Amino acid sequence: MDETENLLLDRCRAGEKEAFGAIVRKYAGRASGTAYLLLGCYDEALDASQEAFVRAWRHIKRFDSQCPFFPWYAAILRNVCRSRMRSRARHRTVALTEGHADPSGDADPVLLAERNERRDRLWRTILRLPLPLREILVMSHFQGMSYKQIAEALRIPIGTVMSRLHSARLALRERLVAEES
């Protein structure tokens, strides 16, 4: 974690909202993008990522200053998204693990940088994967988490991380191949 961020987080713990504003601005893009990949809806992604920042602020004193901010925030965000998906699943009587991210057809990769046809297709295909596979891809590729960090966050053994991530990539590749043919 860089020194500036450490200082900002110390000021956040002292109750300075402006310092928290700098943290929010730094991670807003990643936060909204991650939420979008989990929820598949732009407006809901913005709302969920903002709600997760509010929760992070309320519990900032519990945050361990020796750890980087984003993985901690990402865990909160994941819970906010999961709880929204649970509520969505309750209303639609769809199991959470089966639910795909794109409920409304709003799958335009608006939050993706340096877009091209292949990346757009990848983005849309990720959104069609079942939640456990999509979630582990997001953690590995978009949040840069190691297998150990993913295992801790999902409370699963490292062997399961290894096999689930592999299954996610295989599923992604199969779908891409199916689409191309």
Place this chain on the structure above:
Amino acid sequence: MSCEPFNTWMSAYLDGELADDERRQFEEHLASCDACTRELDHLRRLTEDLNMMRFEEPGDAELQRYWGGVYNRLERGAGWILLSLGAIVLLCWGAFKLVEDVIRDPTVSIALKVGLCALIAGLVILFVSLLRERLTVRKLDRYSKEIER
């Protein structure tokens, strides 16, 4: 040679997450297995594509709007807490005064006094029961503890 233990190692190999001895075993297998080598190439290309994907950094105006949204919620959160606290204090005080007046009033029938006391006791029991249920669910819910991490 069987590919069975090795095909699930492919992703971990690409991510540099295999232990040294596993990596050596995997590379020995690759040297003798064309199918796994081809499969690994496909997966490598996909992994590289995924690693190249980045989220767009929002512009200044967008960031300001985003922070504005978070800030408003922070402010409103404090407002709601104060409003709820104030309402609870006023309601409790009002209810206490009402009960006190009714109990002390000799013209009010015993049945009404008993009914009022039962109503209040029922409300207290329901409140405590709901509160206990909320606290138990919170304790058992694996996702509620993420903020402790």
